[in-house]
Structures are given as structure tokens and as C-alpha cells.
Amino acid sequence: MLVVLALSALPVLAAPAARRDKGPSDEEIAVELRDTALGGESIAYDWVSELTTRFGPRPAGSDNERQAAEWAAERLKTLGFTNVHIESFPLTAWVRGTESAQIIAPVAQPLVVAALGESPPTPAGGLEGEVVIFPTLEDLKAAPPASLTGRIAFVAARMVRTQDGAGYGAAVAARSEGPAEAAKRGAIAFVLRSVGTDSTRIPHTGTTLYVDGRVPVPAFALSAPDADQVERLAALGEKVRIRLFSTASYVPNAHSQNVIADIRGSAHPEEVVLLGAHLDSWDQGTGAIDDGTGTAIITAAAQLIRELPRPPRRTVRVVLFGSEEVAQPAAPYGAFGGHSYVDNHKAELPGHILAGESDFGTDRIYRVALPAAAMKSDFAKTLLRVLQPIGVLPAREAARNSGTDVGPTVDAGVPAFELYQDGSHYFDVHHTPDDTLDKVDREQLEQNVAAWAALVWLAADGDVDFRGPAQPTPPAAAH
Amino acid sequence: MLVVLALSALPVLAAPAARRDKGPSDEEIAVELRDTALGGESIAYDWVSELTTRFGPRPAGSDNERQAAEWAAERLKTLGFTNVHIESFPLTAWVRGTESAQIIAPVAQPLVVAALGESPPTPAGGLEGEVVIFPTLEDLKAAPPASLTGRIAFVAARMVRTQDGAGYGAAVAARSEGPAEAAKRGAIAFVLRSVGTDSTRIPHTGTTLYVDGRVPVPAFALSAPDADQVERLAALGEKVRIRLFSTASYVPNAHSQNVIADIRGSAHPEEVVLLGAHLDSWDQGTGAIDDGTGTAIITAAAQLIRELPRPPRRTVRVVLFGSEEVAQPAAPYGAFGGHSYVDNHKAELPGHILAGESDFGTDRIYRVALPAAAMKSDFAKTLLRVLQPIGVLPAREAARNSGTDVGPTVDAGVPAFELYQDGSHYFDVHHTPDDTLDKVDREQLEQNVAAWAALVWLAADGDVDFRGPAQPTPPAAAH
Numbered sequence: 001m002l003v004v005l006a007l008s009a010l011p012v013l014a015a016p017a018a019r020r021d022k023g024p025s026d027e028e029i030a031v032e033l034r035d036t037a038l039g040g041e042s043i044a045y046d047w048v049s050e051l052t053t054r055f056g057p058r059p060a061g062s063d064n065e066r067q068a069a070e071w072a073a074e075r076l077k078t079l080g081f082t083n084v085h086i087e088s089f090p091l092t093a094w095v096r097g098t099e100s101a102q103i104i105a106p107v108a109q110p111l112v113v114a115a116l117g118e119s120p121p122t123p124a125g126g127l128e129g130e131v132v133i134f135p136t137l138e139d140l141k142a143a144p145p146a147s148l149t150g151r152i153a154f155v156a157a158r159m160v161r162t163q164d165g166a167g168y169g170a171a172v173a174a175r176s177e178g179p180a181e182a183a184k185r186g187a188i189a190f191v192l193r194s195v196g197t198d199s200t201r202i203p204h205t206g207t208t209l210y211v212d213g214r215v216p217v218p219a220f221a222l223s224a225p226d227a228d229q230v231e232r233l234a235a236l237g238e239k240v241r242i243r244l245f246s247t248a249s250y251v252p253n254a255h256s257q258n259v260i261a262d263i264r265g266s267a268h269p270e271e272v273v274l275l276g277a278h279l280d281s282w283d284q285g286t287g288a289i290d291d292g293t294g295t296a297i298i299t300a301a302a303q304l305i306r307e308l309p310r311p312p313r314r315t316v317r318v319v320l321f322g323s324e325e326v327a328q329p330a331a332p333y334g335a336f337g338g339h340s341y342v343d344n345h346k347a348e349l350p351g352h353i354l355a356g357e358s359d360f361g362t363d364r365i366y367r368v369a370l371p372a373a374a375m376k377s378d379f380a381k382t383l384l385r386v387l388q389p390i391g392v393l394p395a396r397e398a399a400r401n402s403g404t405d406v407g408p409t410v411d412a413g414v415p416a417f418e419l420y421q422d423g424s425h426y427f428d429v430h431h432t433p434d435d436t437l438d439k440v441d442r443e444q445l446e447q448n449v450a451a452w453a454a455l456v457w458l459a460a461d462g463d464v465d466f467r468g469p470a471q472p473t474p475p476a477a478a479h
Numbered sequence: 480m481l482v483v484l485a486l487s488a489l490p491v492l493a494a495p496a497a498r499r500d501k502g503p504s505d506e507e508i509a510v511e512l513r514d515t516a517l518g519g520e521s522i523a524y525d526w527v528s529e530l531t532t533r534f535g536p537r538p539a540g541s542d543n544e545r546q547a548a549e550w551a552a553e554r555l556k557t558l559g560f561t562n563v564h565i566e567s568f569p570l571t572a573w574v575r576g577t578e579s580a581q582i583i584a585p586v587a588q589p590l591v592v593a594a595l596g597e598s599p600p601t602p603a604g605g606l607e608g609e610v611v612i613f614p615t616l617e618d619l620k621a622a623p624p625a626s627l628t629g630r631i632a633f634v635a636a637r638m639v640r641t642q643d644g645a646g647y648g649a650a651v652a653a654r655s656e657g658p659a660e661a662a663k664r665g666a667i668a669f670v671l672r673s674v675g676t677d678s679t680r681i682p683h684t685g686t687t688l689y690v691d692g693r694v695p696v697p698a699f700a701l702s703a704p705d706a707d708q709v710e711r712l713a714a715l716g717e718k719v720r721i722r723l724f725s726t727a728s729y730v731p732n733a734h735s736q737n738v739i740a741d742i743r744g745s746a747h748p749e750e751v752v753l754l755g756a757h758l759d760s761w762d763q764g765t766g767a768i769d770d771g772t773g774t775a776i777i778t779a780a781a782q783l784i785r786e787l788p789r790p791p792r793r794t795v796r797v798v799l800f801g802s803e804e805v806a807q808p809a810a811p812y813g814a815f816g817g818h819s820y821v822d823n824h825k826a827e828l829p830g831h832i833l834a835g836e837s838d839f840g841t842d843r844i845y846r847v848a849l850p851a852a853a854m855k856s857d858f859a860k861t862l863l864r865v866l867q868p869i870g871v872l873p874a875r876e877a878a879r880n881s882g883t884d885v886g887p888t889v890d891a892g893v894p895a896f897e898l899y900q901d902g903s904h905y906f907d908v909h910h911t912p913d914d915t916l917d918k919v920d921r922e923q924l925e926q927n928v929a930a931w932a933a934l935v936w937l938a939a940d941g942d943v944d945f946r947g948p949a950q951p952t953p954p955a956a957a958h
Contacts, residue, residue, distance in 0.1 A: 053711040056588030064586060098577075107543060109535030110763065112912055200679055201764070201912040225915035229698040229765070232916075284589065285680070286708070432682040433591055436704035437711075 026461050030454040032033065033304050037450035038390070043079075044300035044449045045442050048293050051279075052286040052437050059283040060323035060336075061093030061254030068279050069257050070193035071440040072295070072320055079303055081261035081318070082305075087118035089340040091255035091323055092330075094118050096205075096283050097247025101220060103230070104128060105241040110448045111222045111230075112341050113191070114203035114284065114432075116175060116248045118210060118327050119219040122189070126245035127218070129188050134233055137174040140181050149186030152242060153178070156227055161197045165360065165423040171195045175221070176209045184218035189244050190219040201225050205282055206431045207327040207334070214329065218246055256280065256322030258337050261299075263306045265460065267313035272348065274317050274414070275302060275452070276354040276406040278324035284436030289426065293440055293448070294358035301452035305460070312460035314353065321405040324359070338408040352414040354439045354459050354466050357403030358452065361430075362440050363422040365451045369395035371415035372470035379464045386454045390447055395420070398470070417459075419451050505940050510931040511864045512783050516929035518868070522558075523779035524921050525927050527772050529606030530758075531765040531916050538762040539574030539802035539815075540733030547758050548736045551774070551799055558639060558782055560740035560797070567788050568819040570802055571809075572733035573597050575684075575762050576726025580699060582709070583607060584720040590700040590708075592670070593682035593763065593911075594725045595654060597689060597806050601668070601697045605724035608667050612713055616653040617659050635706055640676045644839065644902040647909075650674045651685065653699070655688045660895070662695035668723050669698040672706035677907040684761055685910045686806040686813070693808065697725055735759065735801030737816050740778075742785045744939065746792035751827065752939045753796050753834040753893070754781060754931070755885040757803035764914030769904065772919055772927070773837035774799050780931035782941070791939035793832065800884040803838070817887040831893040833938050833945050836882030837931065841910075841919050842901040846931045848874035850894035851949035858943045865933045869926055874899070877949070894945035896938075898930050 022034070036042070051068060055326040058065040069086055076084045094117055102113040133139040136157045143153075155174045160167035174192050182190040194204035203221040222230070233240050259279065265271060278295030281287020302318050303309075321337035332339055342349065354371070369389060374380055375398060384394055395418070401407060402416035410416045431433045459466075503511070515521070530547060537544040548565055555563045573596055580590040609632040613619040613637045622632075634653045635951035653671050661669040673683035682700040701709070738758065744750060756773030760766020781797050784790075800816035811818055821828070832849070847866060853859055854877060863873055867944050874897070881895035882885060889895045908914045938945075 049711070051717070053708060055586055055713065056582070056708070064588075067586060072706045098579075100577075103535070107534055107546060110541075110912075111766075201681060201915060202679065225917050229532060229535070229915070229919060230527070236529070236532065286588075433589075434704070436680060436708070438678045438704050438707060476888070 007215045011083055013356070014358050021403060026458055027382045027386060029308065030103055030457050032451040034386055034390065034450040034455055037446050037453055039445055040442070042300035042446065042449045043303055044445050047299055048288060048440060049437055051295065052288045052292050056286050057099050057283045058279060058281045060256050060280040060326045061091050061251060065280050065322060069259050069320070069322065072279060074209045076261040076318070077260070080306055081369050082264050083260065083262040086257045086259055087275065087340060087344055088089070088255050088257040089336055091254055091336050092328055093251040094253060094326060095249050097121065097249060098437040099246040099247070102243050103240060104243050107236045111226045111242065112201050112203055113220040113226070115248050116216050116219040116221060117205055117207035119179065119208060120215055121246050121248045122218045122237060122244055126243050127188055127433055128241060128243045131230060131242055133231065137178060137181070140178065143185050148182060148188045149315060151187055152189045152191060153182035153187040154230065155192040156231055156380060157321050159195050159427060161424060163422055163424050164420065165426070168195065168427055175206050177217065178216050179215055179219040180211045185412040187217060189217050191222055194221040194223055196224065196427050196430060196432070197300040199224045202432045202434050204431045207325060209327050210329045210333065218244060220244060226266050234271070250292045256337060258322055259320040259343055260437060261318045261339055263311055263316040265313055265315040266311045268349040269315050271314040272317050272352045273314060273456055274406060274409060275456060276319045276321055276355065276357040276403065277359055278321040278405055280322050280325055282325055282431050282435070284433035286437065288437045288440055289361040290430055290435055291324070291359045293362040293445060295367055296445065297358045297448045297452055300449045301456055304453045305457050312457060314460040316377035316460050324404050335404050335407055338405045342408040342412055347402065349409065349412050349414060352409065354417055355406045355409050356417045356419065357406045358448065359403045359405065360421040361421055361426040362445050362448065363425060364444050365392050365446050367395050367420040368420050368455065369397065369399035369418040369420065371417065371466040372398035374464055374466050375470065377464055379458060379462055383455055383458055387451055390450055391450055417455065419455065421448065431441055497665050500631065505937055506861050506865060508787065509936050512932040512936055513603070513869065513929040514866055515783055516925050516932055519921070519925055521779035521925065521928045522782055523775040523924050527767060527775040527776055527919060528776065528916055529643040531767045531771050535765050536762045537758060537760045537766055539570065539759040539805045540730060542800060544759050548738050548799070548801065551738050551758060555738070555797070559785055560742040561743050562739065563644065565736045566819060566823055567734050567736040568815055569809055569814050570733055570735050572729060572730040572807060574728050576728060580724040581722045581725065582719060583722050584956065585717045589655065590705045590721065591680050591682055592705070593684040594727050595698040595700060596684055596686040596804065597694050598658065598687060598696055598698040598725065598727055599671055600727045601723055605722050606667050606697070607720060607722045610709060610719045610721055612710065616657060616660070619657065619698060619827050622664050624663070624864050625665045627661060630666055631668045631670060632661035633709065634671040635710055636672060637917055638674050638676055638906060640903060642901055642903050644905070645901065646905055647674065654685055658687050658694055658698040659690045661860070662876055666794060668696050670701055672812065673700040673702055675703065675906050675909060680705045681911045681913050683910045684763065686804060687808050689808045689812065697723060698725060701864045703776055729885065735803055735816060737820055739800040742790055742795040742798045744792050744794040745790045748794050750793040751796050751829040751831045751886060751936055752793060753798060753831055753885060754935060755800055755834065755836040755882065756838055757800040757884055758802055759801050761804055761910050761914070763912035764813045767914050767916045767919055768840040769909055769914055770838045772841040772924060775924065775933055776837045776927045779928045780935055781933045782842060784936050792934060793939040795935055795939050803883050811841050814883050817884040821887040821891055824947040828888065828891050828893060831888065831898055834881060834885045834888050834893045835896045835898065836885045837927070838882045838884065839900040839902055840905040840929065841924050842904060843923050844871050844898045845901050845928050846872050846874050846899040848878035848897040848899070850945040851877035852894070852947035853943055853945050856943055858941055860936060862934055866930055871927055896934065900927070900935065
């Protein structure tokens with residue numbers, strides 16, 4: 001129904017505005033950018049292939065993350081971007097050590113687990129306890145004080161598969177808040193069913209939250225089949241005891257960094273369209289879809305614009321953020337790359353006309369959301385004419401939050417756009433060792449680059465004020 | 480084409496032979512067995528669920544394998560089987576310890592590996608060396624003596640996905656022979672791309688072979704994405720150095736066991752239809768599809784026959800073999816469960832009229848092969864009338880090798896049948912930690928039970944001499 005309504009709006013869109021006197025129109029150039037990307041002529045695949053192959057995992061604050069940033073800056077210079085530089089910032093890094101888990105009773109069995117990011121180590125000899133199963137985080141929160149003394153809390157909730165990622169939002173609170181809630185009730189450790197949609201023997205890590213500067217108990221994600229196994233054993237009437245071991249550690253004086261690169265605007269260089277993605281990744285995969293492809297999509301889209309015969313009127317800025325994935329023990333507790341950018345560029349932010357982020361894998365873009373001020377604009381109509389042929393529908397609501405990295409920029413008043421990717425399969429490999437290059441579909445990747453290049457070009461070469469008030473909706477026609 | 484030919488043979492099959500004077504015909508009973516299984520009324524799913532949940536991995540010679548055998552024997556007694564007992568035999572067990580691998584140059588990256596079964600440990604500090612990539616085992620065999628001194632041989636060949644498992648046969652020689660071939664040329668270790676058809680960050684273990692009583696160098700399987708990564712790094716012009724670590728060990732005085740259970744034949748109890756599958760599994764998964772479902776299929780099929788109002792004329796024997804997966808340092812070098820059965824039952828083997836094995840996962844049966852003597856028999860015609868409605872075609876050739884466990888029995892002269900399962904997806908999780916219950920499709924499982932129950936009933940209640948000479952093929956009609 002939604003699809004039908006959206007498509008039925010198409011015929012009322014205006015025909016392309018020609019500017020033949022000045023060469024091809026912005027719309028014609030956007031179509032050319034789109035089709036060049038669809039033709040496989042962008043640098044996107046080579047970028048994500050080389051990034052993930054040369055540097056592997058790029059955890060926040062690691063040597064690999066720094067070397068990847070240096071490589072990216074060098075590559076952006078070679079590609080002809082200007083103002084290319086690295087902006088470093090301090091953070092507390094977290095280092096996974098050796099980890100393992102077993103069922104020790106009723107019969108010994110190995111478990112496949114991953115320590116949650118920021119989770120403290122176990123004692124050197126590991127820790128053992130009886131598992132107490134909670135169907136949801138709310139059930140854990142309802143447990144009385146001291147009811148878990150000496151035991152291990154297990155939240156078994158299953159993430160729901162959705163296209164827009166809503167299932168993740170609903171499930172991730174258990175990972176964020178679970179360790180502290182378990183500790184409050186006396187638990188010696190916390191485990192949860194991986195926040196993911198697959199059924200493979202691969203656990204999903206992800207950050208948990210510091211409370212008063214520390215994560216109170218060791219915390220682990222079980223792979224889905226391991227979570228099933230513990231639940232089935234309990235359903236057979238068995239008391240399940242498990243052993244957990246981790247040598248995770250912290251590096252309080254680490255550094256991460258953002259990489260910045262511009263295409264300088266010809267008429268209004270102080271007006272900036274900001275494109276963000278993150279270079280850091282979790283430590284077990286190679287961060288191919290989270291977020292190697294994001295960095296590839298925005299860089300390749302910008303590069304297609306850079307190769308046009310003339311630059312856009314406004315500046316296009318690529319920011320490859322550091323340290324997107326991890327929580328921090330001190331305020332603002334996370335998104336240190338995004339906050340560092342705002343701190344360093346506060347004076348420029350009033351000139352930032354629009355910001356967007358690519359951090360949802362590499363599946364196709366199916367929907368675009370714009371700032372309220374632009375939803376009824378000629379810009380929106382032109383954009384939809386360019387994007388609808390490649391399967392992108394207009395969102396019914398204005399863009400709000402474009403992502404973790406550009407979040408602080410958006411919070412500072414910069415309008416956001418969103419190119420929604422299909423997330424139906426994203427959480428099959430998200431935050432796992434299995435986030436590797438083979439999961440990248442080139443055709444999907446190229447569709448992303450096509451949409452980004454077209455949108456960014458139209459915004460950067462136009463004169464829309466994305467900060468203005470929302471245009472009134474005309475009264476609905478009777479029918 | 481093959482399918483069309485096979486189906487076109489159907490109309491010439493004779494109509495069911497009625498035996499109304501004696502109650503339902505064998506064919507009518509076979510149809511009833513088939514449909515009962517398809518209706519989900521067999522014990523198959525509950526069997527594999529409880530087996531894999533209670534005992535997890537069941538490596539040959541382990542406590543888990545022994546406890547699973549004791550549980551199975553107890554369960555078979557409860558189900559009403561006769562002659563239920565356990566036959567123990569000695570073997571050398573292999574125990575995976577802790578293992579890890581990393582790329583150490585050009586940039587540090589973790590690798591996901593699994594030591595091959597029977598592979599010796601590395602030195603306590605691990606071992607490091609430059610990787611030399613061979614596209615195939617043949618390329619490794621063509622390398623000159625001493626050409627790998629101090630280095631690590633890597634066979635990168637990819638297994639081909641096939642329905643009948645032929646791709647495994649072609650690929651597995653690298654796992655069996657690779658370590659010895661690498662060692663001959665001075666290599667300090669051997670790695671190979673996992674023998675598997677998936678692209679997940681999960682390696683496939685499996686046994687390698689002893690040579691003169693030992694496996695000469697430590698040997699590991701890389702997951703497919705890890706193999707890709709090493710190949711891509713080399714393609715970027717980098718020399719790749721890796722570090723390997725394993726604390727694997729041997730237990731020379733271990734024991735494994737076969738579990739035996741009969742439905743005693745009413746007319747010819749000394750004539751035996753033997754149904755085999757194996758209780759042991761690799762040590763990282765829970766052996767759900769290899770071979771928990773095999774044990775479930777044959778046990779459930781036999782149990783449906785046991786519940787009939789009258790027993791079959793011949794004996795139906797279920798054998799749940801031990802130690803199918805591992806090679807051994809001494810003759811006969813493997814299949815110790817199968818050899819133990821032959822040793823213990825030599826005197827009975829002349830009465831074994833037919834043997835079959837279920838050890839290829841849980842996907843649908845699509846083809847049946849019979850001994851040459853029975854290919855043109857009324858038994859075959861009846862069987863095909865019962866099985867073709869559930870998607871089973873006749874094989875064009877006689878059954879030869881029914882599997883590792885019944886292999887020694889077949890080699891001793893007992894005729895074999897084969898119910899071929901679709902193996903297109905079997906090698907996605909075969910020999911991996913991901914071989915877990917969630918991979919079992921109940922509908923497929925029930926189709927397997929249906930086919931087994933029907934075939935075994937018709938063979939056990941009939942009087943076919945499967946050992947006879949092949950019946951001549953009538954001359955093809957001109958057309």
C-alpha cells in the first residue's frame with residue numbers, strides 16, 4: 001500500500017528544469033553520476049577490498065585503525081581531494097584477550113562466546129556459576145535484589161528481523177544495560193543471546209556501557225545455537241553450570257583519529273555538505289560491511305563528483321570517523337569521533353548545510369528522507385526523479401538522526417538526510433568475525449554509490465536552504 | 480534428461496500385488512510406514528534433539544561419546560528393541576586443545592583456524608613462517624624437495640558444490656595427504672582452505688592421515704574468508720607471515736563403542752537387515768547433521784517397524800557405530816567401529832542379507848540404489864512405487880559403497896543399498912562448530928525416515944536374495 005501511494009505520486013512531479021545555456025543541468029549530471037556508478041566505474045569495491053585486506057580489523061585506538069587512517073588520507077590525496085588531514089583524539093581502548101566458555105554440568109560441552117566490548121576480564125582462573133535464564137531484559141530487571149548472588153544471568157531474548165533495523169533498537173538494550181542490571185542483583189557475570197538475526201555458531205559482540213566509570217561484571221554474547229542449547233538443556237530439567245574466561249584489558253591512553261578530505265566548492269566554499277562513515281571496526285571481523293562499505297560508498301560518491309568537469313558550488317566533505325563502535329568511561333561516553341569533529345569545527349558548523357552518514361552495510365538503498373524544509377522542494381522532486389528508477393522511494397517523514405558519527409553535528413543544528421539501506425540481512429554478520437569482504441555484493445554497493453553521488457551533487461551544486469521551516473503540506477484533494 | 484527418463488519408466492511398473500487373505504500387503508504396510516513418518520509421528524526429531532542437547536560434541540573415545548552410547552542403549556531398550564548391548568573397542572583418541580593463528584606481517588590480523596584431526600601440537604611458543612600458496616595439492620606435490628624449508632605450505636583449492644558429494648571426494652585429498660607432502664619438502668606446518676562450500680568465518684576440521692604412525696607436521700584448516708584474505712594479501716604483492724599455535728594431544732589408551740539393537744525376525748531371525756549410522760562426532764559442533772540425524776533416521780525407521788502389529792520375517796538390526804570420524808595410527812587405520820562390528824559378528828555375516836548407512840546429513844533422499852541382484856526384482860518395483868511419490872528416483876547403477884561404517888561389512892560380502900541424500904548444502908556446516916540442531920529441517924528428516932522405514936520393511940519382510948547374480952537387462956525396445 002505504501003509503495004503504491006508513493007509511486008502514484010510520481011506523475012505529478014515537474015519535468016526536468018533545463019539549463020541548456022550553461023551546459024548540462026544539475027539533474028542531467030546527477031543522472032550521469034548515477035549511471036556511472038551503476039556501471040561499476042566507481043572506486044568503491046577496490047577501496048573496501050584494499051582497506052579490509054591490508055588492515056584487517058581496525059578496533060578503536062589500535063595500530064590497525066591508525067594505519068588504515070594514514071592509508072586513507074594518502075589515498076584521498078592521490079585522488080585529488082583537498083584539505084586532506086588527520087585529526088587525532090584521545091580515548092580509552094579496549095583489547096579482547098583470550099576468551100572461552102564451557103558448559104561444565106550436567107555434561108561438559110564447549111560454548112562459542114564473544115566478550116562484549118568494554119567488558120572486564122574474568123579472574124585469571126575464570127569464573128563458574130549456575131545460569132539463570134531471563135526471557136527478556138525486563139524479566140532481569142524484575143528480579144529481586146541479591147537473587148542472583150554467585151550466579152550468571154542469561155538474557156535469552158531473540159532479535160526480530162526487520163528491514164529498517166527496528167529489531168536492533170529493541171534488542172540492544174539487553175547488551176547495553178544487562179551487565180549492570182545483573183551486577184545489581186549479585187550476579188558474577190552476564191551473558192546474552194547474540195544481538196543478531198543469524199543462526200550460525202558465530203557470536204555478535206558490541207559495546208556495553210560503563211556505569212560510574214566501569215563495566216561492573218564480565219559480559220559475553222553467546223552465539224544463537226549456543227543460546228538455544230543452554231535453553232534446551234534447562235528445558236530438559238537440568239541445572240546448567242557454565243565457566244567463563246576472558247583476559248580482556250583496557251588501554252587508557254590510546255588515540256583514535258578522523259580523516260577529513262574536501263572537494264572545495266566553487267561559489268560557496270564555506271557551505272559544506274558533510275558525508276560520514278567510520279574507519280574503525282570491531283576486532284574479530286575485518287569491518288567490511290561495518291563500516292568498510294560505508295567509507296567506500298561516501299568516498300567513491302565524492303570521487304565521482306570530483307571527476308566532473310567542474311566542481312560543485314558548495315564544498316563536499318568526506319569524514320572517515322574513528323572510534324564509532326565503543327563506549328567510553330567518561331562523558332560524552334561514546335561517539336568520540338563525532339564529538340571530536342564538532343569540537344574542532346565548531347566555527348564552521350553554521351555553514352554546514354547538510355549531513356549524512358552511511359553505516360548500515362551494503363544492501364540496496366530503498367528510501368530517502370530529507371530535512372523538513374526540503375521535503376516539498378524542487379530539489380526533492382528532482383532527486384526523486386533521479387533515484388526512483390534505481391528503487392528509492394520517498395520517506396513520509398523528515399530525516400531526524402542520520403547516525404552515530406554525524407549525530408553530534410546534527411545535534412548542533414546541521415540538517416540531516418538519510419539514505420535508508422535494506423537492513424534485512426545486515427544483522428546476520430554485524431559485529432561478528434564473519435563481517436568480511438565476501439559478504440559485499442558489488443551490485444548493491446554500486447547502487448549505494450549511485451544514490452549518494454546523485455543526492456550529494458544536487459545538494460552541493462544547488463542553493464536549497466535545508467535549515468528553513470517545513471513547507472506547509474497542501475490540503476489533500478477529495479477523492 | 481535423467482529425470483525424464485527415470486519418470487517415464489513408471490507406467491510399466493506392475494500394479495500392487497495383493498495379499499488380502501493375510502491382511503494388508505507388504506506394499507500397503509510400507510505405504511503406511513511412509514505416511515506415518517511423513518506425518519511427523521516418528522521419534523527422529525526428538526532423538527537428535529536430546530542426543531545433541533544432552534551430550535554436545537561426541538568425539539571418538541571421549542566421555543561424551545560413551546555417555547551418549549549408554550543413553551542410546553537405554554533408550555533402545557525402553558523402546559522395546561531386543562539384544563540391546565554395547566561392544567567396546569580400543570583406539571587412540573585425539574584431543575583438540577587451545578589453538579589460534581594470526582597474520583603477523585605485513586600487518587597483524589587474527590585468523591580463524593581449526594587444527595585438523597590427528598594433527599600434532601605446535602611447539603609451546605607456537606610456530607611462525609612465511610606462507611607459500613599452492614593452488615592445488617598437485618601443485619604442492621610438484622614442488623621440489625627442500626623448497627619449503629622453514630615455511631608453511633598453504634593449499635588454497637576450493638571445493639565444488641555438488642548434489643552427490645563428488646566435490647568432497649575431489650577436495651579431501653588435500654586434507655588427507657597435504658601434511659605429509661608438505662613435510663617431505665621441509666615445511667614446518669600445513670594449512671588448507673577448509674574443505675567446505677560455505678563462506679563463513681567457520682573452519683572445517685576433519686581427519687588427516689597418519690604416516691608411519693604419526694602426522695608429520697601441525698596442520699590447520701582456514702575458514703574460507705581467511706583463505707581469501709591470505710590470497711588477496713599475496714596478490715597485493717605482500718609476503719605473508721603467519722603464526723600457528725595448537726596444544727592438541729593424543730590419548731593412546733582410549734575406548735569407543737558400538738551400540739547394537741535388534742527387532743527379531745519372526746521367520747528367519749538369522750537373516751539380518753543392517754542399518755548403520757555413527758554416534759561419534761567432531762568436537763566443535765554437536766554432530767547434529769553428522770551424524771545425529773543419521774542415528775535418528777535409522778532408529779526412528781526401525782522403531783516404526785517395531786510398532787507394527789507383527790514383526791518382519793527377518794531381523795532388523797540398528798548399529799550406532801563409534802569412532803567413524805578419526806584416522807588411527809595402526810592398521811586398519813580408520814573405521815574402527817565398522818571393523819569391530821565385523822570382527823565381533825563374523826559368524827553372523829553370511830546371514831546378513833542387506834546393509835545400508837545414513838551419514839550424509841538430513842536433506843531429502845532423491846535416489847535409491849540397490850544391489851545388482853535386486854535391480855529388476857519385484858522388490859525394486861514395489862519399492863519404487865512407494866518411494867517415487869516422495870521424490871525418490873531409481874539409480875541407474877547398482878549400489879556399491881554404502882558408507883564408512885558398514886564398509887567393512889560390505890567388503891565382507893554383504894550386499895549394500897544406498898538412499899542418496901541431497902548433499903548440495905551438507906558441506907556448508909560439515910565438520911564445523913556450526914553443525915548444530917538448528918540446521919535440522921524436520922520435514923526433510925521425516926522424508927528420510929519415510930524412505931528408510933519403507934525400504935527396510937520391504938527387505939525384511941520379503942524373501943529377496945540380494946546376493947544373487949545381476950538379472951540380465953532385457954534388450955532395449957527399438958523406437
